[in-house]
Each structure stands twice: as structure tokens, then as C-alpha cells.
Amino acid sequence: xxxxxxxxxxxxxxxxxxxxxxxxxxxxxxxxxxxxxxxxxxxxxxxxxxxxxxxxxxxxxxxxxxxxxxxxxxxxxxxxxxxxxxxxxxxxxxxxxxxxxxxxxxxxxxxxxxxxxxxxxxxxxxxxxxxxxxxxxxxxxxxxxxxxxxxxxxxxxxxxxxxxxxxxxxxxxxxxxxxxxxxxxxxxxxxxxxxxxxxxxxxxxxxxxxxxxxxxxxxxxxxxxxxxxxxxxxxxxxxxxxxxxxxxxxxxxxxxxxxxxxxxxxxxxxxxxxxxxxxxxxxxxxxxxxxxxxxxxxxxxxxxxxxxxxxxxxxxxxxxxxxxxxxxxxxxxxxxxxxxxxxxxxxxxxxxxxxxxxxxxxxxxxxxxxxxxxxxxxxxxxxxxxxxxxxxxxxxxxxxxxxxxxxxxxxxxxxxxxxxxxxxxxxxxxxxxxxxxxxxxxxxxxxxxxxxxxxxxxxxxxxxxxxxxxxxxxxxxxxxxxxxxxxxxxxxxxxxxxxxxxxxxxxxxxxxxxxxxxxxxxxxxxxxxxxxxxxxxxxxxxxxxxxxxxxxxxxxxxxxxxxxxxxxxxxxxxxxxxxxxxxxxxxxxxxxxxxxxxxxxxxxxxxxxxxxxxxxxxx
Amino acid sequence: xxxxxxxxxxxxxxxxxxxxxxxxxxxxxxxxxxxxxxxxxxxxxxxxxxxxxxxxxxxxxxxxxxxxxxxxxxxxxxxxxxxxxxxxxxxxxxxxxxxxxxxxxxxxxxxxxxxxxxxxxxxxxxxxxxxxxxxxxxxxxxxxxxxxxxxxxxxxxxxxxxxxxxxxxxxxxxxxxxxxxxxxxxxxxxxxxxxxxxxxxxxxxxxxxxxxxxxxxxxxxxxxxxxxxxxxxxxxxxxxxxxxxxxxxxxxxxxxxxxxxxxxxxxxxxxxxxxxxxxxxxxxxxxxxxxxxxxxxxxxxxxxxxxxxxxxxxxxxxxxxxxxxxxxxxxxxxxxxxxxxxxxxxxxxxxxxxx
Numbered sequence: 001x002x003x004x005x006x007x008x009x010x011x012x013x014x015x016x017x018x019x020x021x022x023x024x025x026x027x028x029x030x031x032x033x034x035x036x037x038x039x040x041x042x043x044x045x046x047x048x049x050x051x052x053x054x055x056x057x058x059x060x061x062x063x064x065x066x067x068x069x070x071x072x073x074x075x076x077x078x079x080x081x082x083x084x085x086x087x088x089x090x091x092x093x094x095x096x097x098x099x100x101x102x103x104x105x106x107x108x109x110x111x112x113x114x115x116x117x118x119x120x121x122x123x124x125x126x127x128x129x130x131x132x133x134x135x136x137x138x139x140x141x142x143x144x145x146x147x148x149x150x151x152x153x154x155x156x157x158x159x160x161x162x163x164x165x166x167x168x169x170x171x172x173x174x175x176x177x178x179x180x181x182x183x184x185x186x187x188x189x190x191x192x193x194x195x196x197x198x199x200x201x202x203x204x205x206x207x208x209x210x211x212x213x214x215x216x217x218x219x220x221x222x223x224x225x226x227x228x229x230x231x232x233x234x235x236x237x238x239x240x241x242x243x244x245x246x247x248x249x250x251x252x253x254x255x256x257x258x259x260x261x262x263x264x265x266x267x268x269x270x271x272x273x274x275x276x277x278x279x280x281x282x283x284x285x286x287x288x289x290x291x292x293x294x295x296x297x298x299x300x301x302x303x304x305x306x307x308x309x310x311x312x313x314x315x316x317x318x319x320x321x322x323x324x325x326x327x328x329x330x331x332x333x334x335x336x337x338x339x340x341x342x343x344x345x346x347x348x349x350x351x352x353x354x355x356x357x358x359x360x361x362x363x364x365x366x367x368x369x370x371x372x373x374x375x376x377x378x379x380x381x382x383x384x385x386x387x388x389x390x391x392x393x394x395x396x397x398x399x400x401x402x403x404x405x406x407x408x409x410x411x412x413x414x415x416x417x418x419x420x421x422x423x424x425x426x427x428x429x430x431x432x433x434x435x436x437x438x439x440x441x442x443x444x445x446x447x448x449x450x451x452x453x454x455x456x457x458x459x460x461x462x463x464x465x466x467x468x469x470x471x472x473x474x475x476x477x478x479x480x481x482x483x484x485x486x487x488x489x490x491x492x493x494x495x496x497x498x499x500x501x502x503x504x505x506x507x508x509x510x511x512x513x514x515x516x517x518x519x520x521x522x523x524x525x526x527x528x529x530x531x532x533x534x535x536x537x538x539x540x541x542x543x544x545x546x547x548x549x550x551x552x553x554x555x556x557x558x559x560x561x562x563x564x565x566x567x568x569x570x571x572x573x574x575x576x577x578x579x580x581x582x583x584x585x586x587x588x589x590x591x592x593x594x595x596x597x598x599x600x601x602x603x604x605x606x607x608x609x610x611x612x613x614x615x616x617x618x619x
Numbered sequence: 620x621x622x623x624x625x626x627x628x629x630x631x632x633x634x635x636x637x638x639x640x641x642x643x644x645x646x647x648x649x650x651x652x653x654x655x656x657x658x659x660x661x662x663x664x665x666x667x668x669x670x671x672x673x674x675x676x677x678x679x680x681x682x683x684x685x686x687x688x689x690x691x692x693x694x695x696x697x698x699x700x701x702x703x704x705x706x707x708x709x710x711x712x713x714x715x716x717x718x719x720x721x722x723x724x725x726x727x728x729x730x731x732x733x734x735x736x737x738x739x740x741x742x743x744x745x746x747x748x749x750x751x752x753x754x755x756x757x758x759x760x761x762x763x764x765x766x767x768x769x770x771x772x773x774x775x776x777x778x779x780x781x782x783x784x785x786x787x788x789x790x791x792x793x794x795x796x797x798x799x800x801x802x803x804x805x806x807x808x809x810x811x812x813x814x815x816x817x818x819x820x821x822x823x824x825x826x827x828x829x830x831x832x833x834x835x836x837x838x839x840x841x842x843x844x845x846x847x848x849x850x851x852x853x854x855x856x857x858x859x860x861x862x863x864x865x866x867x868x869x870x871x872x873x874x875x876x877x878x879x880x881x882x883x884x885x886x887x888x889x890x891x892x893x894x895x896x897x898x899x900x901x902x903x904x905x906x907x908x909x910x911x912x913x914x915x916x917x918x919x920x921x922x923x924x925x926x927x928x929x930x931x932x933x934x935x936x937x938x939x940x941x942x943x944x945x946x947x948x949x950x951x952x953x954x955x956x957x958x959x960x961x962x963x964x965x966x967x968x969x970x971x972x973x974x
Contacts, residue, residue, distance in 0.1 A: 280643070380658060443668035447660065520712045528715045530758075532751040533729050536736055539747070540708040 014153060016123070024327045028178050031128045032187070033194035033328070034121035035072050035170055037296060040198050042076025042168060046139050049077060057200040061191070065182045068174045070128070075167040078138040084148055084158060088122060088134070121328075126152045128181055129172035139166035197295040197318075216295060218252065218272045218316065234272060241290060241300070242314060247274040248365050251351040253317065256343035267343035273306075273315035273351070278369040285311035285373055291331055292318035299330055305337075307345040309377040309384040312370035317344070352387065367391045368400065376444040379451060389452055394445065397427050398436040403452060409436060413460040414449055416440040425507060425593055426464035429471045432500030437464055469509050472497035475560045482573035483558060483565070486582050494556040496565075505562045506589040508554040510596055511547050518552050518596070554596060556589055577616060584612040622684070622723045644672045648685060656841050656880045659696035663689060680722050686710040687724045690731040696880035700739040701918030707732035726758060726765055730772065737772055740921050741779040743956030748776060767796055767803045774810045778817070779921065787814045805834040805843050812850045813885050816892070825854035845874040845882065849889035856893050868893055881913040884922055891929070904933045920954045924961045927951055931968045945969050 036059065043057035055075075062071040079088060125132050134148040147161035163169070180186050184204065188211050191202055201210035217233035231250075238244055253269040271292070279285055287310050288301040295318060306313055319340055323332040331337065356363040367374060371392050378385040378392070393400040398409075406414065415430045416438035430437035440446045453459040462470055477484060480496045487494035499507070511517070520541055523529055529537055558565050564581075571578045587609040590597065597605070626645070633641035651665035666689040673681040686706065693703040711732050714725045733751050736744050752773055759766045770793040777786035790810045797803035808831030815824035828850035835843035848871035855864035871890065875882055887910040894903040907930045914923045927948040934941045948965045952958040 376661070376664070379664075380661060441671060443664035443671075447664065516709055516712065520708070523712050523715055529711065530729075530754060532747065532754040533711060533732065535747050536732055536744075536751060537708050537711055539744075540704060544705070544708075 012154075025124060025127065026327070026329055028127040029181070029190045029193075030327070030329065031124040031126075031172075032181070032190045033296070034124045036191065036195045036198065036202065038121060038170075039072060039074035039076060039168070040195075040200060040296075042074055042078070043200055044076075046075075046077035046166070050139055059200055059202045060206070061187065061202065061204045063182055063184060063187060063205060068179075068182065069171050070174055070181060070187070071169060071171045073167065073169040075165055077140070078143070078166045078168050079136045079146070080138040080140060081144065081146060081158065083138070084136070084146065088148065125170065125172055128174055128178040130175045131173040133171040133173075134168060135161045135163050135171075136168040137163040137166050194297045196297070197292065199295065216270070216292070216316075216318065218270060218318075234274075237316075238274060241316070242276075244276050244314075247276055248369060249355060249359075249362050250274045251315075251348070253315075253344075253347060256347050258339060258342045258346060260339070265339060267321055267339055268319060269340075269343060269347065270318040271316040273313050273344075273348060275313055275366050275370070279312050279373045286314045287311040288314055290316045291322065292316065293322055293324055293331075294318070294320055296328075298322075298324055298328060302331065304333070305341055305344055307341070307348065307381075309381045310345075310348060311373045311377055312366070313348065349383075349387075356387070356391070363391065368393050372442060372444070375442070375448045379444050379447045385448075385451060385455075389455075392448070395439040395442075396436040397431055397439075401436065406436065406438065407459065409434075412458055413462055414438060414453065415462045415464055416446070416449060417464045418446060428501065428504070429499060429507070430464060432502075432504070433471050434500070469497075469557070472499045472557055474498075480558060480560065480565070480569045482578075483569055483582060485573070486579060487556060487586070490586075491550075491553075492556055492586060493550055493553065494558060496560050497557045498560045499557070500561060502559065502561045502563065504559055505564045506556055506558050506585050508556050508589045508593040508595075510554040510593070511545075511551050513545070514547070514552050514554070514596055517541070517545055517547055552596065554590075554593070556586060558585075580612040580615050584609050584616075587612070626684075640672065640676060641678075644669055644676065644678070644681065647672065648681070648688075652688065654879075655692055655696050656878055658879045659692055660879070662692050662696065666692070679718055680724075683710060683714055683719060683722055683728065684724050686713075687727045687731060690728070690734075694731065694734050694738060697917075698738075698881040698913065698919055699917045700735055701916075703731070704735040704739060704918060707735045726755070727768070729758075730755065730765060730768055734772060737776055737779070738922070739918050740955055741776055742921060742960065745780065752776070764800070767793065767800065767806075770796060771803070771806050771810065778810070778813055781817075783814055783817050786810070787818075790814055801834050801838045802840065805831055805838055805840050808834055809843055809846055809885065812847070813888075816850070816853070816885075816888060821854045821857040824850055825858065828854060841874065842878055842880055842882065845871050845878065846886045846889065848874055849886050849893070853889045853892040853896070856896055864893065882910075884910065884925065887926075895933075900933050900936050904930065904937065907933060920951060923951050924948065924955065928961070928964055928968065931965070935968060935971065941969065 039059045043055075043059075047055055047057070058075055060071075060073045062073070063069075064071075129152075131151045132149070135145065136148070137143045137145040143166055145161045145163040147159045148156060149159075150156040174182055181190070188204060191204070191211050192213075195202060196212045197214065197216040198212060199214055201214065202212045203209075204211050217231070217237045220233055234250055235246075238247060238250075251273040253271045253273065255266050255268050257264050257266050271289075273289075276286065287306045287308065288303050289305045290300045291298040291302045291305070305317060306315075317340075321336040321340055323334060323336065324330070325332055352363075352366075355366070367388060371394075374388050375392055378388050390404050391402055393402050394406070396406060401409075403414070413435070415435050417426050418440050427437045438445070438449070440449065449461055453461045464471075475496055475498045477496055484494050484496070520537060524534055524538055524541070527534070560566070564585075568578050568581055587605040590605050591602070591609075626648070630642070630645035630649075632638075633645060647665050647669035651662045651669065654662045654665070666685050670682055670685045670689070673679075673685060687710070690703050690707055690710070693699045693706065707728065710728045713719070714722065714728050719725050729751075733748065733755070736748060736751075741748060752769070755769050759769060770789060774786050774789045774793060777783070777789060790807055794804065794807040794811065797807050808827050811827040812824055812831060815821070815827055828847045832844060832847035832851065834840075835847055848867050852864050852867035852871055855861075855867055868890065871886075875886065887906055891903040891906050894900070894906070907926060911923070911926050911930060914926055927944065931941055931944055931948060934944060945965060945968070949962065952961040952965060955961060
């Protein structure tokens with residue numbers, strides 16, 4: 001048996017820094033966030049540890065482009081020699097996390113306001129700097145001042161220093177590759193991106209006014225629940241952070257109780273949701289949130305916190321239950337994440353219900369501004385469907401109508417076409433019977449209508465394209481026998497029906513898929529498909545349809561309600577003008593149908609029609 | 620340039636030219652595929668929208684490209700062979716036109732038509748499908764990716780016809796061919812699992828399933844992950860490891876719960892074997908009922924008949940009345956082109972045999 005020996009892991013700091021720079025963080029700018037967060041936590045710590053002392057936290061940042069230095073100074077708790085060794089120089093050990101653990105029972109509010117966790121943040125300074133000098137004086141005890149210095153390799157120096165006040169100053173000697181941060185505008189923008197809402201003032205180059213707002217707009221504003229007009233602070237924030245103006249409504253977030261099965265849980269929520277003016281399905285859908293944790297910016301456009309049906313909503317959330325990932329550029333999708341999702345969904349549903357009940361005008365704007373997105377997602381989600389089913393507006397031949405508005409006009413049936421183009425004949429027939437036709441060419445409309453009809457048993461769906469003869473009423477042929485004889489003699493299948501509008505003398509209807517059937521038969525006849533594949537297509541055709549060639553030529557429906565047709569039917573059968581008129585009517589009907597015609601057929605139809613007109617006008 | 624490269628190039632051009640309609644078209648095409656297994660109905664709806672837009676923009680190739688992916692979604696996500704068959708026939712007729720001669724998806728649409736027959740009535744169209752496979756083998760050069768889809772179809776065909784040794788040889792060849800594509804590797808391993816199960820070879824089943832799960836996870840193939848977990852559950856129980864088996868079963872069920880796509884017969888075979896090997900026929904029966912619900916009305920007649928036979932066997936073992944199910948099974952068999960072999964099995968079961 002061999003003796004086992006224990007060994008310690010060795011850390012190759014330059015390698016670790018390279019990993020941090022290239023893999024953990026997406027941008028070097030996060031170093032500013034990490035250092036500001038350390039300053040923040042240090043100030044919180046001083047507040048907690050120095051009971052009774054009057055303390056005004058402050059952070060100063062100085063730029064020196066000539067020396068290529070950036071200095072961040074806070075008046076927080078500072079560090080002792082032991083703390084430098086135990087926390088600042090021990091990778092993965094976080095004083096803040098340990099302080100948070102200690103405080104979690106005694107001072108939960110303060111514990112909750114601490115941000116740091118991983119003990120990795122300080123290392124990120126080397127993303128920007130080739131050399132870091134830290135001068136610190138602890139607020140504890142006699143307050144020894146110390147200088148810590150590192151160039152990012154395995155060694156660091158600690159030596160005595162001079163510092164009058166408690167706190168910490170970090171000086172970064174900026175690498176050439178990170179020179180951008182020496183630009184004051186870039187620095188200010190970075191501070192505002194990450195630390196705009198940290199509760200302490202951050203001053204750049206001694207400016208009297210802090211560059212950060214300190215108070216988030218959602219904490220300074222007080223919009224009513226589901227209020228239509230946002231507070232101006234929030235409107236400004238939306239314009240700045242989301243580049244959007246005039247949202248349809250803003251919903252303030254507040255703590256939300258959720259059911260967790262055996263118990264309830266109150267999820268602390270701050271921030272707001274808003275509904276932009278419009279969306280475009282799949283191209284400009286939203287459903288995203290900017291995420292803060294204890295006022296520190298984590299990430300923007302997080303796509304999974306809001307329910308998936310809420311693609312017409314955006315917003316900002318600040319929730320201490322969310323846990324950042326090690327890079328603090330994303331959040332962990334753990335159990336608490338699921339609880340926050342649940343809380344947000346509950347609150348959003350309640351707020352939308354409140355708007356729908358108390359502010360119908362705003363609700364109407366929301367549903368109409370986002371109808372395509374709402375229709376698409378409502379098909380997927382029954383509860384959401386129930387909320388919006390009667391409110392969504394559809395494009396119809398009479399403009400935008402909700403389904404209850406539409407059904408009032410049709411008495412219980414929904415007539416729709418699935419093709420935007422080539423459905424004019426069907427739409428005319430619909431309107432002729434006094435019913436508007438829904439344009440269901442948008443992908444989710446048909447499933448939505450089907451779901452609506454399924455859930456409301458009395459609603460009937462009528463697809464007009466390919467099946468418009470449902471709007472034709474059969475009538476007795478006898479009074480029109482001469483007209484039918486005329487067409488029969490010319491191999492045109494003709495019938496008489498009653499339909500509206502009365503101004504239309506005749507229509508031609510074709511079987512569903514008539515074009516495909518004819519084309520496939522021709523392709524098979526001409527051996528245009530490879531053998532074994534042709535066999536399968538041929539089998540499909542044999543099973544699919546028994547449509548004859550005569551069927552494919554269509555059926556001409558003469559309109560018994562049309563005064564012209566009744567007049568022609570009353571004329572003598574051998575009247576030449578009647579024949580010419582019937583020929584003309586047939587060609588017009590073919591052209592109006594716009595189907596089953598090759599270019600040659602169209603030319604021929606016009607030629608025939610022209611000939612008939614010429615003969616009629618010659619008399 | 621591959622078709623994907625061409626699509627990406629076209630998309631970037633559309634963006635650079637501020638061509639909002641084409642940008643929207645590409646966004647729809649690419650976004651739709653994200654929902655293929657979780658929300659296949661949404662994928663289909665987005666393809667419908669994309670197709671209409673492509674037609675309006677006179678993008679004929681893109682129309683056919685979208686048709687192919689619609690067919691893939693119908694065949695492998697919603698399992699709607701009836702709709703797929705009609706669409707595949709129409710697309711096949713359309714792509715014969717000269718403007719599609721250079722379209723790579725032309726051959727894929729032929730493959731989709733074959734797939735629609737393969738998954739609706741393979742035994743009824745044995746001769747036609749064999750001829751079609753021969754034709755496709757001649758058409759597709761060995762280095763073309765479609766060759767792998769074809770290989771996979773041929774394996775499914777062999778398994779359906781109970782030509783298990785032929786299926787095994789083809790699947791092993793498929794596995795060798797697919798080494799550069801984790802997607803196809805996972806498919807090959809799924810078929811090897813099915814073959815191992817048919818041969819009651821639970822040792823190999825377990826090995827293929829473990830390897831398959833790894834490949835499927837690399838490819839984020841959520842439906843196959845569920846299938847491999849189910850196979851591991853069945854194999855573990857057969858190998859006497861109850862704890863491990865229960866754990867795999869639970870994982871498989873959770874994974875399946877995330878899917879909007881229907882699950883293959885292999886998934887149900889695995890979980891039913893898990894129950895049946897421990898005498899839990901009632902639980903197996905419930906699974907078969909769920910499988911059947913996903914098949915009815917979709918035109919997968921052969922699979923429906925097979926499922927009904929398995930259901931009848933379970934009912935017989937449980938000593939339950941089978942009259943209604945016998946009638947339903949006969950009705951399903953009557954929709955096959957050659958119903959005699961299935962009807963014979965149904966009759967035997969009706970007389971109390973083949974338990």
C-alpha cells in the first residue's frame with residue numbers, strides 16, 4: 001500500500017487573469033462596476049460597523065490621462081493588514097459574503113444591501129490595469145494606513161502608507177488596450193450604466209454634482225397601479241434606456257405574495273413594466289427586462305423573467321432574490337428565479353386585468369397595438385387566450401373588428417379567407433350577403449379563430465377560399481333552362497343560384513386545389529417526375545381526388561337574383577343578342593375568378609369578350 | 620456555397636440594404652426553427668407566414684426551402700403525416716420546374732415525400748419505397764449530407780418491416796458515416812437502441828442509450844434526450860438496477876414534459892417495457908393510450924395499428940374486455956393499403972392468442 005500525500009492547488013495568476021478577461025467577462029468595463037461595488041460594500045460595512053458615528057458615504061473618481069491612471073476612492077471601512085491578506089489577496093474569498101452571512105440574522109436590511117459574493121471582483125481591475133496600487137486605512141481600531149501593490153503576477157507588496165481618513169483608494173495604471181476608459185465621457189457612461197442607482201454620490205474629477213442619479217426613477221415616482229400616463233422620471237428613463245417614447249401604460253412593481261404549494265412567499269419586487277406602442281411578431285417582440293440587484297445593474301434585455309406570452313411588455317426589475325452569475329452579467333436560473341417569474345406573472349396578470357376593467361380605452365390600445373403578437377401567443381396559452389379573446393381586433397373587409405363586434409354582424413358565423421391575394425371573389429360574395437370577411441392570412445389567425453369557435457360552441461367557422469359556394473342558395477333551374485342549354489352546348493358546366501350582390505350576373509367556382517390537380521396530371525402525363533417519385537405522386541393523386549377534367553374547368557353559377565340574368569332568361573332562346581351577352585358574361589366571370597387560366601386563356605377570354613361587345617354595339 | 624451560407628449571405632445583404640421585408644422573412648425562417656420541438660404549432664404558423672411573404676417577394680427558392688422545413692416539422696414534430704403527404708406531393712410537383720434545377724432542397728423534398736409514405740404505411744408501399752430508395756441512392760452522392768437522412772429513412776423502413784439484421788447493418792454504417800455530425804450520430808444511436816430492443820439485447824441497449832444521450836445533449840436534441848433516458852430506464856430495470864431505473868424514468872418523463880412535439884413509438888416502447896418487465900401492465904396500458912392519442916387522425920396508420928395491437932395485448936393480459944378496441948383496430952387496419960397481415964394479428968388476439 002502506498003502512502004498518500006496531500007498537495008495544495010497552485011494558482012497561476014496571470015493565467016487566471018487571462019481566463020477572467022477572455023471568458024468570464026464580456027467587456028473590460030465591468031472592472032469599473034466591480035470596483036464601485038467594492039466601494040459601495042465598504043461604505044455599507046462602515047455604516048454597520050461604526051454604530052452611532054455620523055457617516056456620509058462618498059466615492060470619488062479621478063482621471064489622469066498623462067499618467068494613464070484612474071483612481072477610485074471611497075470613505076468606507078477600509079482594510080486592516082489581516083483583511084488584506086485574508087480577503088483582498090485570497091481569490092474566491094469574499095469579505096462581503098462573509099459579512100452578509102454574519103449580518104443576515106442581526107441586520108437583515110444591511111445584509112440585503114451588500115452586493116459582492118464571489119471574491120473575484122477585485123481581480124477584474126487587471127482587465128483595465130497593468131498595475132494596481134491600493135492605499136487603505138481601516139476605520140477599526142487605530143487605523144493603520146497600508147499600501148498594497150500588484151502587477152498581476154503571483155506576488156504583491158504591502159507596505160506602510162499615509163492616509164488621513166478611513167477608506168480605500170484604488171489606483172489603476174491603465175493598459176494601452178484599455179485606453180478608452182481614460183475618456184471622461186466613456187467613464188461617465190460606464191458609471192451610469194452600472195452604478196446609476198447606487199445610493200452614494202459618485203463624483204468624477206472633483207465635480208460638485210454626482211454623476212449618478214442615486215435614486216431609481218421607480219422609487220422616486222409614484223404612478224398609479226396600471227396607470228396610463230407614466231411619471232416623467234420613468235418616461236425619461238424609458239426614453240434613455242429603451243429608446244422608446246410614450247408607452248401605452250406603465251405598471252409599477254411591488255412586493256408580491258406567491259403560492260409555493262405548502263406555504264406562501266413574499267417576493268420583493270421593485271421596478272416597473274411598460275407596454276410599448278406597437279410590436280411586430282417575430283421581428284420586434286419584447287418580453288424583456290433590464291435587471292438590477294440591489295440597485296446594481298446586472299444585464300439588459302433579459303428574455304426569460306416575464307411569461308412567454310408577454311412579448312408586448314418590457315420593463316425593469318430590481319429584486320434581491322435574483323442571484324447574479326460569477327461574472328454578474330447574467331442571473332442564475334435557480335429556484336428563486338422561478339419564484340420571481342411566478343411573482344411577475346401574477347402581478348402582470350392582475351395589472352392587465354385592472355387596466356381592462358378600469359381603463360378600457362388603454363386596454364383597447366394595448367390589444368390593438370400588439371394584436372399580431374397577442375394573437376400568436378394567445379393560441380399557445382389558454383388563460384391568456386381567455387383574457388384577450390374578445391378584445392383582439394382582426395382585419396376584415398369592414399376594417400378592424402373584435403370578434404364580438406364581428407359576430408353581431410354575422411349572427412354567429414365567422415367567414416374568413418386565408419389568402420391575402422386572390423380571394424377577391426370570396427370577399428365580394430361575403431359582402432354581398434352582408435357579412436364582413438376576416439383576413440386570416442396572418443399565420444396565427446386561423447388557429448385563434450378555431451380555438452375561439454371550439455370554446456364557444458355556437459360559433460361556426462366558414463373558410464371562404466375554396467369553399468365560397470356555401471354562400472350560394474340553390475334555386476329551381478326551369479326559368480333559366482334556355483341559358484343553361486346555351487352553356488351546355490359550349491361545354492360549360494352551368495348552374496343557377498341565388499347570391500349577392502345582385503349586380504354580379506355570374507361567378508365561376510373551381511374545386512379546391514384545381515390548379516394543383518391539373519398541373520400534376522400534366523406533369524405525370526409528360527413524365528416530368530422521376531420514375532419512383534412519380535409513382536408515389538400518382539398514388540397520392542389517385543387517392544386524393546376523383547375530380548374530372550370537366551370539374552377542373554369550373555362551374556359557372558348564374559345569379560338568379562341578378563336582374564340582367566332574369567331579363568336574359570325571359571328573352572327568346574334564339575335571340576342572337578342573348579347568346580352574345582351570355583358569352584360575354586362567361587368570359588367576365590372567368591376573368592373575375594382569376595384562376596385556372598394560362599396567359600393564352602386570358603388573351604382568348606378578352607378576345608371573345610371583345611367580339612361579343614363589338615357585335616352587341618354594332619346593332 | 621452551401622444553402623445555409625447562401626441564406627446567411629442573403630440575410631446580411633437584406634439587413635445592409637435596409638430591406639425590411641426580406642429581413643423579416645429571414646428572421647421568421649430562423650426564429651421558427653427555435654420552437655420546432657417545444658412549440659411545433661408555432662413553428663408551423665411562422666413557416667406559413669414566411670411562405671406567404673416569400674411568395675409575395677417572388678423568392679421561389681425560399682418558398683421551397685420553407686416547404687421542406689415545414690415538412691420536417693410535420694413529419695418529426697407534430698407527426699402529421701396526412702398534411703405532410705399532401706404538402707410533399709405539391710412541393711414535389713413544383714420543384715420539377717427548371718427554375719429549381721439547382722436548388723439543393725429539391726432532393727430533400729423528394730425525401731420528404733418518401734418520408735410521408737414511410738411513416739404512414741410502410742408495409743403497404745414496400746415495393747414503391749424500395750424503388751424510391753434505390754433511386755435516391757443513385758441521385759445523392761455519398762458525400763452529400765442528405766445521404767445521411769436517406770440512410771436513416773432506410774433503417775426506419777427495415778425496422779418497420781421487421782428486417783432487424785438489415786436494420787442493424789445499415790445503422791452501424793450510418794453511425795460510421797455520421798461521425799462528423801452530432802445530430803446524425805444521435806439519430807444513428809437512437810435507431811441502434813431500437814434495434815437492440817427488438818433483439819432484446821439490453822446490454823447493448825444500455826450502451827447505445829448512454830452514448831446517445833451524450834450526443835443528443837451536445838446537439839440539444841430534446842426529444843432524443845427523452846428517448847435515450849427512457850431506453851436507459853428500461854435497460855436498467857431489465858439489468859436489475861431498480862434505483863437507477865426509477866431515476867432514468869423520472870428524468871425521461873420530465874424531459875418529455877418539456878416537449879410540444881409528439882414522441883416516437885420508441886419512447887413509448889421503452890417506458891412500456893420498463894413497466895411490463897415488472898408486471899405493471901396497467902401503467903403500460905396508460906402509456907399506450909397516450910401514445911395512441913398522439914397518433915389518431917394524423918395519417919400514421921401503420922404506427923396506429925401497431926400501437927393498437929400492443930394495446931390489445933395489454934388488455935388481454937389484464938383480462939379486460941377488448942371488443943371495442945378490436946373494432947377500432949380493425950377500422951384502423953382497413954385504412955392500410957394491405958390490411959391482411961394486421962387483420963390476421965387482430966383476429967388472433969381477438970381469439971385470445973398472441974399475448
